[in-house]
Amino acid sequence: MRPTLTHIALHVPQLQPCIDFYATFCGMRVIHERAGKGSRIVWMAEPGKEHQFILVMMPGGQDRHLATDDYSHFGFAVESRESVDSIAAQAEAAGCLIWPPRDEPYPVGYYCGLRDPAGNYVEFSYGQPLGPGSEALPIP
Template sequence: MRPTLTHIALHVADLDACIAFYERFCGMAVIHQRAGKGSRIVWMSEPGKEHSFILVMMPGGVDRNLPATDYSHFGFAVDSRVAVDAIAAEAARWGCLIWPPRDEPYPVGYYCGLRDPNGNYVEFSYGQPLGPGAEQMPIP
């Protein structure tokens, strides 16, 4: 039997701020929430992926305080360079842009990075061999 990655679970300092961030920038929606162990547990997913991959968040975390040179991140693919630029522009207005749009050789592509309310970094990329259009790209 081969394992399948189904979720990532995080404790966050401000659950409602993180929910708002992932709704606004990542297009995710709350698909389940419940009380659990003295807190609130929230499941979020991209539309259509509710049964394949979710982000679980619950209170009790601390700000991660990552330096700008730390490239630990969650990666989201978008369908164009224009989409990367639009996300970066909105993130700049919100004060959460950490990596302005940049172009890197394949397989990295064109991307920008945001800081979520808990200090996690979130990348939005176009041109990687993952996500929209990836079926036509070889993985090096």
């Protein structure tokens, strides 16, 4: 038997701002919500991937205070460098851009980073050997 990663569950200080962030920047949507131990528990997924991987969020967490050189993050692949630039511009206007777009040698590619309302870092990348367009790239 081989395990499969299906979800990540996070406690967040404020639930609704996190839901809004992942809907706006990541294109995720709420696919399930329920009451749980006096709070609201939300499942979010990318459209079409509801049975593959979800993000579970529950209120009650503490804000994470990561240094700008801490590269702990959730990674999302996008279809072009222009998509990275567009997300970065939107994030800068919203005040949540932490890593402006930059190019790194393969396998890192072109990316930017945002801070979600709970303090987690979220990377948007193009040119990594994962996600859109990766079929033509070798895995290191």
